[in-house]
Amino acid sequence: xxxxxxxTCAQLSxxxxxxxxxxxxxxxxxxxxGGVLFVDLRDHYGITQxxxxxxxxxLPVLESLRAESVVTIDGHVKKxxxxxxxxxxxxxxxxxxxTAVTVQxxxxxxxxxxxxxxxxPEEIRLRYRFLDLRRETLHxxxxxxxxxxxxxxRRMIDQGFTEFQTPILTASxxxxxxxxxxxxxxHPGKFYALPQAPQMFKQLLMVAGxxxxxxxxxxxxxxxxxxxxxxxxxxxxxxxMSYVTQExxxxxxxxxxxGVFSEFADWQGKGRTVSALPFRQIPYRExxxxxxxxxxxxxxxxxxxxxxxxxxxxxxxxxxxxVEAGDVVRAIPAPGTAEKSRKFFDxxxxxxxxxxxxxxxxxxxxxxxxxxxxAKNHGExxxxxxxxxxGLGPDDGLFFAAGKEAQAAKLAGLARTxxxxxxxxxxxxxxxxxxxxxxxxxxYDEDNKKIDFSHNxxxxxxxxxxxxxxxxxxxxxxxxxxxxxxGVELSSGAIRNHRPEIMYKAFEIAGYTREDVDTNFAxxxxxxxxxxxxxxxxxxxxxxxxxxxxxxxxxREVIVFPMTQxxxxxxxxxxxxxxxxxxxxxxxxxxxxxxPTAG
Numbered sequence: 001x002x003x004x005x006x007x008t009c010a011q012l013s014x015x016x017x018x019x020x021x022x023x024x025x026x027x028x029x030x031x032x033x034g035g036v037l038f039v040d041l042r043d044h045y046g047i048t049q050x051x052x053x054x055x056x057x058x059l060p061v062l063e064s065l066r067a068e069s070v071v072t073i074d075g076h077v078k079k080x081x082x083x084x085x086x087x088x089x090x091x092x093x094x095x096x097x098x099t100a101v102t103v104q105x106x107x108x109x110x111x112x113x114x115x116x117x118x119x120x121p122e123e124i125r126l127r128y129r130f131l132d133l134r135r136e137t138l139h140x141x142x143x144x145x146x147x148x149x150x151x152x153x154r155r156m157i158d159q160g161f162t163e164f165q166t167p168i169l170t171a172s173x174x175x176x177x178x179x180x181x182x183x184x185x186x187h188p189g190k191f192y193a194l195p196q197a198p199q200m201f202k203q204l205l206m207v208a209g210x211x212x213x214x215x216x217x218x219x220x221x222x223x224x225x226x227x228x229x230x231x232x233x234x235x236x237x238x239x240x241m242s243y244v245t246q247e248x249x250x251x252x253x254x255x256x257x258x259g260v261f262s263e264f265a266d267w268q269g270k271g272r273t274v275s276a277l278p279f280r281q282i283p284y285r286e287x288x289x290x291x292x293x294x295x296x297x298x299x300x301x302x303x304x305x306x307x308x309x310x311x312x313x314x315x316x317x318x319x320x321x322x323v324e325a326g327d328v329v330r331a332i333p334a335p336g337t338a339e340k341s342r343k344f345f346d347x348x349x350x351x352x353x354x355x356x357x358x359x360x361x362x363x364x365x366x367x368x369x370x371x372x373x374x375a376k377n378h379g380e381x382x383x384x385x386x387x388x389x390x391g392l393g394p395d396d397g398l399f400f401a402a403g404k405e406a407q408a409a410k411l412a413g414l415a416r417t418x419x420x421x422x423x424x425x426x427x428x429x430x431x432x433x434x435x436x437x438x439x440x441x442x443x444y445d446e447d448n449k450k451i452d453f454s455h456n457x458x459x460x461x462x463x464x465x466x467x468x469x470x471x472x473x474x475x476x477x478x479x480x481x482x483x484x485x486x487g488v489e490l491s492s493g494a495i496r497n498h499r500p501e502i503m504y505k506a507f508e509i510a511g512y513t514r515e516d517v518d519t520n521f522a523x524x525x526x527x528x529x530x531x532x533x534x535x536x537x538x539x540x541x542x543x544x545x546x547x548x549x550x551x552x553x554x555x556r557e558v559i560v561f562p563m564t565q566x567x568x569x570x571x572x573x574x575x576x577x578x579x580x581x582x583x584x585x586x587x588x589x590x591x592x593x594x595x596p597t598a599g
Contacts, residue, residue, distance in 0.1 A: 024072040028114070111128050216542060299432050
């Protein structure tokens with residue numbers, strides 16, 4: 001028999017009754033039933049119940065061990081009585097009577113329990129992540145992640161993509177987020193940067209003549225944490241294609257995403273559905289109007305409408321003056337709220353104020369009768385006309401966001417989500433995908449009083465050079481697109497600007513000289529001067545894909561060893577000070593307090 005196990009803790013069944021077996025694992029739980037000890041033995045695969053009584057030499061040893069000690073058990077497989085069968089376990093029909101036990105490792109008192117799913121502070125969970133990872137839900141999430149990546153890799157290869165690895169040590173870029181810098185020992189005073197994304201390298205692969213590239217790429221950005229973004233590093237499905245239009249990119253990646261989400265939609269019996277192919281395409285401006293943002297959750301049936309024209313000359317002076325000043329009024333339906341108390345609407349207004357807005361107006365309706373100061377001042381006939389234009393029912397209320405267009409859209413989008421959640425309108429049994437397309441190429445920077453890029457400076461403008469030379473920059477759209485699922489942006493992408501003259505002109509509009517482009521983006525612009533194919537791609541986030549499939553609210557729950565929100569690895573003690581000798585080797589001196597000086 002093998003030194004540690006003849007079976008895993010998920011393999012034994014009624015067909016093994018009477019067999020002599022050997023199992024190894026962690027002591028998950030112990031239950032003492034008056035001279036009979038039951039031990040749940042756990043390994044990576046599952047749990048088997050071990051039994052030891054006064055006839056078992058293993059009893060005193062098992063009684064003395066703490067939970068999470070590692071043991072090897074020799075014993076005989078016995079069938080459980082019908083009354084004690086555990087249908088929740090793969091091994092629930094049997095138990096193993098222990099005849100011998102070998103202690104492989106004794107566990108000290110635990111800083112947090114492994115059995116059960118009780119919530120524990122982030123600091124404890126991350127400091128003892130190796131214990132946290134033993135817990136059932138998190139362990140399953142990480143296994144799901146592995147399976148998802150394997151599925152993505154297989155589907156990309158089936159779609160004709162070839163996997164390449166791009167450099168981890170590269171040059172710092174003046175665009176994008178803050179870099180992580182790595183000092184060079186052999187080039188004093190110079191630094192490498194960890195890649196924020198393999199963007200330039202994957203485009204250079206297209207210039208080099210490789211047609212369809214992908215990799216599961218690590219990316220590094222010195223950004224603050226969010227629920228859907230891990231600080232420090234993350235992984236993405238990075239891909240690029242040559243000789244393609246925007247529609248070709250969509251046609252290539254949609255079957256991959258649809259296939260992966262369909263494959264794991266019923267993970268842990270969740271029974272979810274995936275939106276049909278092809279995915280819906282929503283222009284950016286339409287998304288900002290109807291959903292209040294560019295990452296809409298299409299599971300929410302509420303649609304925002306611009307109702308500014310309804311308040312021209314209105315008896316509700318506040319909205320009338322806002323519209324006369326050239327600003328907007330947006331309406332957010334609150335369906336079926338006739339039976340809601342005034343407190344529901346007042347709480348929404350208080351919530352808006354807590355989010356930093358002036359407030360959220362509202363009008364109530366019950367059986368066609370309007371209530372609230374906005375309705376009273378606007379007038380019943382005008383309110384009915386407004387309701388008819390929005391297709392409201394006699395028991396549907398309304399919320400209003402008014403002011404500058406950008407702020408009104410933002411508040412309306414947040415309110416749409418909150419109303420959907422408060423009224424339980426969001427169908428959580430669905431994965432709803434969409435593309436956001438037709439992003440503006442440029443925007444006006446109010447702070448610096450200049451035209452700047454709005455999304456991605458390396459995208460191809462729609463209309464190419466002619467559009468740049470003849471159109472108002474703020475009217476130019478780009479071949480840029482985002483893929484969104486359930487309100488989570490999975491990635492941004494674009495058809496790239498592969499022609500130097502168009503790139504120079506686009507950057508000129510944003511206030512950059514030809515010399516600026518040649519200096520800051522030398523590698524790419526020089527390559528494009530030697531014949532570059534039209535190309536485009538995207539990079540859906542692996543962490544976010546798994547977070548959605550695992551139905552987890554925080555991306556930390558699907559990453560093996562995440563950092564804290566302050567980008568600290570509590571388990572390994574990073575970041576940390578280094579020795580004076582190491583600083584000298586790198587020709588560095590630190591000005592921070594408590595740091596060894598390089599001398």
